[in-house]
Amino acid sequence: MKSIKNFLTVFFFGLCTPAMLFAQQEAGIKIVRGASDTVYSSKITIVGVAAPQSIITVNGTSVKQYKTGSFGTEVSLNEGLNTIEIKALSPSGEYTKSIKTFYKSGFQPAKPALNSYYPGRVLVTKQGAYLNYGAGKDRLGGAKINFLDEGIRMAVIDSVENLYKVRLSESRYAYIPKEYATFTQFGTTPPKSLTGSWSVSPVGKVDVVRIGLEERLPYIVREELEPSRIVLDIFGAECNTNWITQYTNLSAIEYVDLNQVDGDILRVVIKLKDKYSWGYKVAYSGNSLTVSVKKSPVPELKNLVIGLDAGHGGSASGAVSPSGLIEKELNLSMVYILKEELEKRGAKVVLSRSEDKDVSMAERKEIFEKENIDLLISVHCNAGGNPLNPLGTSTYYKHIEYRDLAETILKRLLEMDINSFGLVGNFNFSVNAPTNYPSVLVETMFLSSLPDEEKMADPEFRRDLMKRVVKGLEDYLAKVKKSIK
Ligand SMILES: [Zn+2]
Missing domain, CATH: 2.30.30.40 (SH3 Domains)
Known part of the structure; x- marks a missing residue:
């Protein structure tokens, strides 16, 4: 963008053309999307922004402009070179802009292929x-x-x-x-182990299952619902365990069972006492594999430490709306509303960032783990899809045991007059990946959608959204409370 401007400045000074007029045209219409050199589909969506209250036409057809100044439309292309003319008649004058796009049909992106082999490695x-x-x-x-x-x-x-x-x-x-x-060095073999001694015991805020192994083996773990249980498959393990000591003063775990499901897979089933899970963690301590299962806290906000994560920050702006709303700024402002509402209700709040700065995904998770949070809400704005449609709000979870939390919050959000983009599960978002605590991602609205952008530009709308997130969380805690026998 910069180099084009420099070039144009030189060009116009050189020719002594009235620079004023050209500068006005540059300032009048900004194209945010659709100004591609070459495209591989026969339709493109043009999104731009001009002074609010302009009359916009694209190739002679009038196009709706939103309060934010954003506008957009779909344009059909012919094979080869296309010229798209955009005009804005604004209170300060008339501006035009043209885009040249080459449409090339029949393009197929290459697929990644398997390559080398690693015998014995x-x-x-x-x-x-x-x-x-x-x-x-x-x-x-x-x-x-x-x-x-x-x-x-x-x-x-x-x-x-x-x-x-x-x-x-x-x-x-x-x-x-x-x-x-x-x-590892050549000649190193994959691990194998007989299982040794086991124990299940309460340690502070968790119940711990400890499985003695001769070497560290890989594992796959997941939680299942109805009944709530953690299922851990240990690969390369052969069962040599004839008893599992289980203390009777456990709070989170009802019992532990094991099953050699295949010659080299040992399955450990940890049945939980409560319907709703508050998190667990799998880790090695020496060569003992441990599963720490969190005891249920009293499910009231005044007893809980809530982690709040404002997406992006610093050099990572996140999505930027056509009219220039910046996701990282909206996220932080909404997290502060959540903080205020939660603290009013007696909750303790931990923020992954309290200002506009870079915080990596790993750092965010470290902060929440160190502060021992009970539950996490991450706030983002969405982007993508058709900018001309209202796309709406959505909530996301990674692990099935936190589906109910995401769904309950979404229900409250949808009491507003907005579209549902849905409840999204198994979502591969790094901040939702830890199993240590319940977590939900709230993708408030689409900054790339012109109708959504118009709503998000209103601070009162954003406050309303966040108040409903808190209501949803309270609904969830009420459900948890009711389920405890
Ligand atoms: Zn984001």
Whole structure:
């Protein structure tokens, strides 16, 4: 953008053309979307912004302008070069802008291919490692299974771009990002272990299941509902356990059971006492695999520490709306409304950022883990989809046990006169990935949607949204309370 401006300045000074007129045209219409050199579909959506209360036409057809000044429309293209003329008749004058776009049909993006082989190679996990189901990817990364502790060895069977394909058992494999693994020396074998002694005991705010192993083995863990239970598959384990000591003064865990489901897969089932889960964590302590399950707190805001996460910040602006609303700023302002409303009700609040600064996903999770939060709400604005349609609000969860939380909040949000973009599950958002505490992502509205943008530009609307998030949270806590026997 800068280089074009410099070029034009030089050009016009050189020719002594009336620079004023041109500057007005530059300032009059800003094209936010659709100004691509080459496209591969026969329709493009043009989004722009001009002074509010202008009369906008695109290729001679009039187009609605929103209060924010934003406008947009869909334009059909012919094969080859297309010129799109945009005009704005505003109180301060008439402006025009033209876009040249080349439409090329029949384009197919290339697919990633499997490449080399790694006979006999074994890797070991680093801190922060996690497993993916497959080699697919999108802007959030491939679909994640769960985090893995460090120091876990696995046989490498293939490599796809930035992932190693690893063997978990005879019949099961997964993928791990290369940055979270290093190769062991040639001749190192994948781990195998008989299970040793087990215990299940209360330790402070958690009940802990401890499984003695000879080596650190890979595992896959998930929570199931109705009944609520944590199911942990340990790969390369053979059961040699003849009893499990289970203390009777447990608060979160009802019982623990085990089952050798395959020659090299040991399944551990941890039945929970309560219907609603408050989180759990799997980690190694030496070679003992531990599952810490959080006891249910009294489900009232005055007893809870709520983590609030304002998306983006600093150099990461997040989405920017056509008229220039910046997501990171809206997120922070909405988090402060949540903070005020929650503190009024006696809750303690922990923020992942309290000002406009860069905070990485890892840092956010560290802050929440260190502060031992009971529940997390992350606030973002959405973007994408058709900018001409109202897309609305949505809530997201990663783990099935937190679906009810996301759904309950969404129900309250939808009492407003806005569209539902839906309840989205298994969402691969890093801040929702920890299993330590219930978490929900609220994607308030679409900044890229012109009708949504118009609503989000109103501070009263944003306050109303956040008050409903708090109401939804209170509804959820009431449900939890009712379910406790
Ligand atoms: Zn965002």
